[in-house]
Amino acid sequence: MSTLTTIGFDADDTLWENEHFFRLTEAHFSELLADYAEPEILASRLLEAEKRNLAHYGFGIKGFTLSMIETAIEITDGKVPGDTIGRIVAAGREMLSHPVNTLPHVHETLEALTASHTLVLITKGDLFDQERKLAQSGLGDFFNAVEIVSDKSPSTYATAFARHGDGPDRAMMVGNSLRSDVLPAIEAGGWGTYVPHELTWDYERAEEPGNVPRFTKIETLAELRPLIERLKG
Incomplete structure (x- = not known):
C-alpha cells in the first residue's frame, strides 16, 4: 500500500x-x-x-x-x-435543478488527500447534470481529473487509472455502490472501498465479497485517511 x-x-x-x-x-x-x-x-x-x-x-x-x-x-x-x-x-x-448537498466529511477528506495522492472523480449519468453538480459542489479543485462515463466496468477503471495514474494496481476506488464502484475496480486490479449510503438504487445492490484482500468497507469518509494509513503498515 x-x-x-x-x-x-x-x-x-x-x-x-x-x-x-x-x-x-x-x-x-x-x-x-x-x-x-x-x-x-x-x-x-x-x-x-x-x-x-x-x-x-x-x-x-x-x-x-x-x-x-x-x-x-x-x-x-x-x-x-x-x-x-x-x-x-x-x-x-x-x-435537473435540485440542490447539491455534500455528504459529511467530504470536504476535509478530499482536502487532505489531494496533497498526497492523485484524485480522480469517476461518475456516470447525464453529462450536463454531472458537470452542473460538480460545479455547484465546490469540490472540483480537489480533483486532478474527471471522468464522466456511460457505465462502470473493469475496463473503465483500468483505462481511467492508467490515463490519470500509475495503473489500477496502484489505485483505489471509493464509492457507495458495490456493483459499480467496488467490485469492478477490484476486478481491474485495484482496491475497492465501500462506503454504504442509506439509500441505494436496487440496480446497484450486490453482495459484499468474502475473503478478498483488496476489499475494504468504511462507514463514512472520515475513516478513509486512517484506513489508508493502516493499509500502508
Missing part, C-alpha cells in the same frame, strides 16, 4: 446526495398514477423499465424520466392523460 498513488471517487451518494431526489420523484409518480396501480406495483414496473432502458438511455435523470413515461403508458394501457405526462416531464426537469 506504500505504492498507492491514485484514489478514484464516485460522485452520487458518495460525495453528495442523489438517490434522495429520485425517491421523492418516484413518490410523486406514484401519486399521479394512484388510480391505476398500487405503489409497490408501480415501483416494480418502473424498475423493470429502467433496467430495460439502460442500454438505450444510459444512467441518469433523463433515462429515469423516459422510463416513468413508458411505465405510465404501460400501466394505463395507453390511456394516461396528457397532463399526467406533462407533470412527469416537469418532475424530471425539476430534478
Whole structure:
C-alpha cells in the first residue's frame, strides 16, 4: 500500500446526495398514477423499465424520466392523460435543478488527500447534470481529473487509472455502490472501498465479497485517511 498513488471517487451518494431526489420523484409518480396501480406495483414496473432502458438511455435523470413515461403508458394501457405526462416531464426537469448537498466529511477528506495522492472523480449519468453538480459542489479543485462515463466496468477503471495514474494496481476506488464502484475496480486490479449510503438504487445492490484482500468497507469518509494509513503498515 506504500505504492498507492491514485484514489478514484464516485460522485452520487458518495460525495453528495442523489438517490434522495429520485425517491421523492418516484413518490410523486406514484401519486399521479394512484388510480391505476398500487405503489409497490408501480415501483416494480418502473424498475423493470429502467433496467430495460439502460442500454438505450444510459444512467441518469433523463433515462429515469423516459422510463416513468413508458411505465405510465404501460400501466394505463395507453390511456394516461396528457397532463399526467406533462407533470412527469416537469418532475424530471425539476430534478435537473435540485440542490447539491455534500455528504459529511467530504470536504476535509478530499482536502487532505489531494496533497498526497492523485484524485480522480469517476461518475456516470447525464453529462450536463454531472458537470452542473460538480460545479455547484465546490469540490472540483480537489480533483486532478474527471471522468464522466456511460457505465462502470473493469475496463473503465483500468483505462481511467492508467490515463490519470500509475495503473489500477496502484489505485483505489471509493464509492457507495458495490456493483459499480467496488467490485469492478477490484476486478481491474485495484482496491475497492465501500462506503454504504442509506439509500441505494436496487440496480446497484450486490453482495459484499468474502475473503478478498483488496476489499475494504468504511462507514463514512472520515475513516478513509486512517484506513489508508493502516493499509500502508
